[in-house]
Amino acid sequence: MLFRRFTAAFSVALWFAATLSTPAQTPKPAPAIQSSLPVMTTTEDHRDMMRQLAITALRPGPSGNPDADNAANYDEALANPFPDWPAILVANDGTDVATEEDWRQRRRPEIVEAFQQHVYGRVPERVPVVTWDVRETRESTSGDVPVVEQHIVGTVDNRTCPDISVEISMSLTLPKDISGKVPVLMMFGRTAFDPVPEWMKRFQRRGSDDGNGNQTDRPASPTDELIAAGWGVVRIHPASIQEDNGAGLTRGIIGLVNQGQVRKPDDWGSLRAWGWGASRGLDYLTTRDEIDADRVGIEGVSRYGKAALVAMAMDQRFAMGLIGSSGAGGTTPFRRNFGEAPESLASSGEYHWMAGNFLQYSAQESSRGAMDANDLPVDSHQLIALCAPRLTFISYGIPEKGDAKWLDQQGSYMAAVAASPVFDLLSARGLGVDQDYQSATMPPVNQGILTGHLAWRQHDGGHTDAPNVRHFIAWCEEHFGR
Incomplete structure (x- = not known):
């Protein structure tokens, strides 16, 4: 959510307190911004991007819906x-890596450039600086x-x-x-200092249920587990960086850099913008004496799992990731x-996560003809490989x-297998399985592969990574040698 700062030194809450302490004065309403x-x-923004790309369908x-x-x-x-x-290990000119x-100087930059141009967009060369200050302790x-x-x-x-303000919470x-x-794990999500929507308050009050309608104690949260292990925890609020919708693309950090104008086809989408915000948060964390700057990780689930992977792939300072x-x-x-497809992301509901150019690979009719996923020069195994040799x-x-099956757990496992040779090349270790990605089959639920720098574990819970947090901590600490 975008909001204006009332002063550089005081929080919004303190401003309200000061206002209420002088009841004799009636504050004047702020003048409307003429913009x-x-x-x-x-819908209008999505249609405009299709127009720029000459896509008619x-x-x-x-x-x-299975029916x-x-x-x-x-x-x-x-x-x-x-x-x-x-x-992965063949350069654009056809030579082996x-x-x-070879990887660091030639192949990795080629893959990064392809993702920037065709999938996630590129961060502009001149993004305004971010100034951090502690508002409350x-x-x-x-x-x-x-x-x-x-x-x-x-x-x-x-x-x-000046019409657009961005304050990263x-x-x-x-x-x-x-x-x-x-060590610190940065997690995408609302902070405890951000206003809580009513629907979320109702959910939080609901608690856990034992199946008979009886409320039970909640299990330890990921934050509790990390703190108990002696880690620090960062929460960074994605919507304070960039809204999670297409209408917000002329606001937030994307809109600020574009001075409120619509995106061009290779401009960054929300996933890349959220990753940029995480990197700016990392800039700040490296200035804190209590934090091991070489042991800062990134985490996210669902769309924020996508953002965490993009952030780690593009910013090599993140030492570990829980995706x-x-x-x-x-x-x-x-x-x-299988389940979710590029066409799902190209629809008006989720296209803002990606660069505009990504829409071309779901085009049925366009000036370039019909295109599909096989026309993309890159795929997810290469994105995972960009994280090597760091803990992923x-x-x-x-x-x-x-x-849900919609997420294609099997396909993700195949991608991890396909990415493993890059970890091996970089004196780390991938999954270490004997199968190639075309024949790879997931290990049983709750039987993780946690021996290398690339790890896989499917837990027996739902759409969350909470059951894997303790395994993630132990795995990282083994590699840290703590």
Whole structure:
């Protein structure tokens, strides 16, 4: 949510308190902002991008309704219409990539450029600077551990477009009694300092149920587990960076850089913008004496799992990642015909996550003709490979508990297998399985592969990575040598 700062030194809450303390004065309403910046609906913005790309019709995406005429496929026999995925260790000129130097100097930049141009968009060369300040500090407990929580806000310089303000909301929670520097996991999501919508309050009050209508104690939260292990926890609020809809593309950080104008086809989408915000948060964290700057990780689930993977792939300072149930646009290959498809992301509901150019690969009619996923020069296994040799943990749940088949857990496992050779090349270790990606089959539920720098574990819960957090912590610490 976008909001204006009333002062550089005081929070909005303190401003209200000061106002209420002088009842004799009646505050005047703020003058309406006269802005010539375009305000577009999601549908209008989506239509404009199709116009820029000369696309006259997109293929409809599969339906999650199994009774629909275009129901998504869940038959493995029909799942691999494009079995040959883009090579990871072959450069664009056709030569093999056989050394670490070849990867870092030639192949990795080629893959990054392809993702920027065709999938996620590129961060502009000149993005305004972010100034961070601590707005509030309070003591609390996480589980049984005393902690210190801080609300830290990053204000983006908006002098080039004063009509748009961006304030990145981030919280930092550290054990109160710490000695030395601690590892930190940055998690995409609303901070405890952000206003809570009513629907979320009702959900939080509901608690857990034992199946007989009796409320039970909640299990330890991921934050509690991380704090108990001596870690720090950061929450960063994606909507404070960029709204999660197409109508918001002329606002937020994307709109600010574009001075309120509509995107061009290779401009960044929300996933890349959220990743950019996480990187700016990392800039701040490296200035804190309590934090081990070499042990800062990134986490997210679902759309934020996609964002976490993109952030880690593009910013090599993130030392580890917990990528939860990310689906297409995350760890799931575009070339799989199983559940979610590129056409699903190209629809007006989710297209804002991606660069405009991504729509071309769902075009049914356009000036370039029909195109599909096999025309993309890259796929998810290469995105995972961009994280090598850093610690990358891919997490999924099971459909029976709500981690829907739509996400294609099997396809994500195949992508992890296909990415493994890059980890091996970089003196790390991939999954270490004998199968190749075309024949790879997921291990049993709750039987993780946690021996290398690339890890896989499917837990027996739903659309969350919470059951895997303790496994993630233990796996990281083994590699840390703590």
